Amino acid sequence: MSLVSAVQVRCPSCNTPFTAQMHRAIDATKEPRLKELLIQGRFNLAQCPQCGVQSALSAPFIYHDASKSLFYCFMPMNMGGSAIQQQQQIGQLTNQFVSSLPPEERKGYMLQPKLYLTMQSLIDDILAADGITKEHIEAIKQRAALLQDIAQSQSVEELERKVKESQDKIDDLFFQTLDDYIAQAQEENDLETAQGLSALRDEISLLTRPEGEIAQQAKQLAAEREEMLDKVINERDQERLRTLISEGRPLMDYSFFLALADRIETAQASGNEIEARRLTKLRDTVLAMIDEQDEAARQSLMQAAEFLRTVIREQNPEQYLRENADRIDDAFFAVLNANIIEAQRRKDENAMKALAAIGTVAASILEEKAPPEVRLLNRVMRTEPEQRRALLQEERALLDDRFVALVDQMISQLPEENADLAGELRQLRDMAIDVRAQG
Structure with missing residues (x-):
């Protein structure tokens, strides 16, 4: 069970005061998400509501893993105080945590928590208990650094060069690390980051396939993109154009608009200014419609995520779903599936079962109305x-x-x-x- 308290924080960047939530304990078997945040270096981070800067809350906390009989205490070196005062703090924190447990879960090994003064040493021992070696940890760090470097590419050419130079490190562990970041962004409802990382994953996956397969897929994609461009150019009805954009959105990437720019230049070179102006206006219209549809999709997913959170909190989820059946749509199932995948990745059996049950009920309600x-x-x-x-x-x-x-x-x-x-x-x-x- 986690001990949570509200603390007053002042942003180190903009000096804005705000209230943040601080955890004083992690029970790894009951709250695997907190364990994951700790390992990722994101435990007890406070985000300023004004400027968005994140800062770490420095405070002692208990780490408990009943499945491995682990009971640790982290005491930051900057806490100050005498050794006696620190021992008193550890004792108080230990007593609070043990008292929060049911009597049958209180064990003798909790009487003497192992003390850690640095976060990294604590994380290393937690991972070691999970059977993860220091070499594996270092490999994950290397893949994360490589991912960050690739993500900062300023052009397609730079991206291709970096991927080619790092071919030996773009392996299953690399893609697992990337998938972790995508799942993390989805869980935090940072849909823009999740979509960007998913697109990056597709690009890297394509670039690391065998050359023959890449060439064949690139040829097929180019043909589909060219066909979509012809349809867009020849469509005069605005509503049908909007539908066409919605259906062909995955094809409308950087290459699509380069091809459209080539059509505009060809019209100008042939002296057909009327067609050039029409295509230029069409490009602006398509971009505006894409922005409009992307924003609508983001809003829909955010609303679906909030709806799912409400369903989870309800004492009677089925009744609440039936009362709000009109909100069970594709966006809801997309968010639900993303949360199920994240729960599977965290090996959170309770969350997986709860989410799967919600999905079953939601599908049943939809089927009744079909x-x-x-x-x-x-x-x-x-x-x-x-x-x-x-x-x-x-x-x-x-x-x-x-x-x-x-x-x-x-x-x-x-x-x-x-x-x-x-x-x-x-x-x-x-x-x-x-x-x-x-x-």
Whole structure:
């Protein structure tokens, strides 16, 4: 159990006074997130609400891991006071923590906490207890430094050069480190950072693939981008253009706008000033629509994150979800899935179960509101293959053209890598048509 208190802090940068939350204990088995913050060097950080500068709160705290019988006490060297006063502080903190535990969780090893005067020595011993060697820790630090260096690239050429020069260090550990940063940004609702790091991950992943595979994918991507550019240029209706941008957003990157700039220059070079002005205006319109849609997506995700936090705090999450069923949308499930992935990464079983339960209830509520053919398709896909015909026979009245059209629509929307699922859906469609024909 963590001991938390509110402390008054003055920002070291802008001198603004504010109140911050300070933890005086970490119970690693019950609060793995606090342990993770400690290892990342982000435990007890106070962020100024005025300028955003973060500063560390220097205070003693207890670290407890019941699974390994670890009981440590961190006492910053800058705390001052005599040795007797420090021992008194340690004793008071230990008593507060032990008293907060149920009687059956109080153990003898808690009577003599191991003392640490530096944060790094404490973190090293925690990681060592987890079986992580100093060599592995150093490797993680190197990957983090490399990631920071690559992320600061000012051009595509610089990014490609840095990735090429560091090819031997861009390994599974590098991508795991990058994924940790992405998950951390998502958990803190820093969506801009999360999206930027995700895009960087895609770029690095592409650059580190075998050359033949890179060339093939780059060729395919260029063709798709060129096709999208033609559609955008030829679309005169503003609403259809807005829809087109929404659907093709992943293709509208730096290369897309370079290609559009080439079209403008070509029109100018041929003396077609009217077309050049039209394309220039179109570029401004597309950029404005992208900004508008990106901002709407950010707002939607932020609202979904706040909604999920409220659901988690509710004593009856299912009732609250039903009362707010209109807020269960794609953004909600995106945030929910991101939190589940983060809980899996932290190995937080309690959080994983709670979030999965919320997802099950939310999906059930949506299914209740779905059209009959959608509900039937969901039921069939959850049923074992050998039992599907019997279910379709029971629900023969729902096997109309709408059901068949729904299955066809799902098949058409599946990417090539989901060939197995597409085949399964085709078998289901044929089975439904056969059952319907039998009357």
